[in-house]
Amino acid sequence: DVKVTQSSRYLVKRTGEKVFLECVQDMDHENMFWYRQDPGLGLRLIYFSYDVKMKEKGDIPEGYSVSREKKERFSLILESASTNQTSMYLCASSPTGLPRFNYGYTFGSGTRLTVV
Amino acid sequence: KNQVEQSPQSLIILEGKNCTLQCNYTVSPFSNLRWYKQDTGRGPVSLTIMTFSENTKSNGRYTATLDADTKQSSLHITASQLSDSASYICVVSAGGADGLTFGKGTHLIIQP
Numbered sequence: 419d420v421k422v423t424q425s426s427r428y429l430v431k432r433t434g435e436k437v438f439l440e441c442v443q444d445m446d447h448e449n450m451f452w453y454r455q456d457p458g459l460g461l462r463l464i465y466f467s468y469d470v471k472m473k474e475k476g477d478i479p480e481g482y483s484v485s486r487e488k489k490e491r492f493s494l495i496l497e498s499a500s501t502n503q504t505s506m507y508l509c510a511s512s513p514t515g516l517p518r519f520n521y522g523y524t525f526g527s528g529t530r531l532t533v534v
Numbered sequence: 535k536n537q538v539e540q541s542p543q544s545l546i547i548l549e550g551k552n553c554t555l556q557c558n559y560t561v562s563p564f565s566n567l568r569w570y571k572q573d574t575g576r577g578p579v580s581l582t583i584m585t586f587s588e589n590t591k592s593n594g595r596y597t598a599t600l601d602a603d604t605k606q607s608s609l610h611i612t613a614s615q616l617s618d619s620a621s622y623i624c625v626v627s628a629g630g631a632d633g634l635t636f637g638k639g640t641h642l643i644i645q646p
Contacts (some may be wrong), residue, residue, distance in 0.1 A: 455631075460623070460638040461578075508577050523568070523634070525577035 421445075422526040424509050430532045437496040439529050441509030447524075450492035451476075452484060454505040455528075458511040461508065467492055468514070499533045506530050536561040538626050538637035546643045551614055555640045557624030565627040569598050569609050572621045572639070574602040581609070583621075611642075619644045 425440040443450065451466040453476075465474030465484040473484050481503060485493040492511075496503055509526040538617045546636045547553050551619070570578035582591045583597040584607070591598050595612045611618055624637040 424577075427575075436566040458638065497535065507573075510577075523580070525570075525579070527577045528575065 422509055422511050422524050424507075424526040424529050426529050427527065428530050428532075430534060431499050433500060433533055435496075435499045435533075437531065437533075438500045439494040439496075439507055439509075441492045441494070441511075441526055441532070442490050443492075443511040443524070444490065445511060445513070445524065448489070448512040449512045450486065451510040451512075452482075452492065452494045453508045453510065454478070454503075454508070455508055456505050464494065474533075484485075499531075501533050504531060504533045536626070536628060536635040537546070538635050539626055540622075540624050540640050542640060543638075544641040544643070546609075546628060546645060547614055549614060549616055549644050549646050552560060553611050553614060553642065555609045555611075555622050555624075555642070557609070557626075557637055559605050559624070559626045559635070559637075561605075561606070561626040561628050561635050561645060563628055564605075567598075567600055568625045568634075569596070570623040573586050574620070574621060578623055580619035614644045616644050618642060 422443045431437050449468050452464045453459045453461045458517040462478050464482050467473045483495045507529045512523045541556045568583045572578040577642040581593050581596050584591050584600045597610045600607045620642050621639040623639040625634045627634050
């Protein structure tokens with residue numbers, strides 16, 4: 419069974435801390451994504467990557483950065499966590515192909531981050 | 535601007551009853567439409583995916599329909615079970631590099 423694994427289900431961090439959210443996929447997918455999900459707002463794209471060491475800004479990249487050093491791993495970094503970054507974070511991956519973002523889109527189980 | 539609107543926002547039905555969730559979209563160009571089920575505190579799981587030429591697709595008790603002319607889709611759940619309690623998210627793809635447009639979901643509660 420194909421999997422997208424997020425390292426933590428729940429995290430509590432203090433304001434100003436540097437936070438790393440890790441995502442690993444075992445499907446050899448080229449494309450990986452980070453979303454945040456908030457009540458009433460739905461899923462919003464933070465960053466995505468279509469290849470190792472490549473990254474593209476999504477709709478709400480401010481306050482976040484990402485790292486893709488290996489194909490299977492995509493990390494989301496909160497340089498200085500703030501309370502407005504309290505949210506559910508979802509990682510997803512998809513295989514390449516035309517159109518590249520449309521097939522086999524698989525989500526991880528999510529990380530519920532609370533910044534206090 | 536690409537948009538996906540879902541209705542109702544929330545729905546409560548009794549176990550064993552049927553229900554239909556709606557999705558209207560203005561995404562253009564259209565590539566495909568997906569329905570996801572998201573249990574509380576978990577990531578979304580794909581139920582169906584439909585391209586332009588597909589009108590209906592079923593996955594067990596879930597049946598999705600698509601009318602590409604009116605830009606509407608529905609998800610029909612037959613003989614609901616308690617495990618169907620979840621949020622159902624409609625996602626439409628324009629096929630471009632900017633990915634997918636998500637609806638805000640319908641929160642479904644099945645009562646015994």
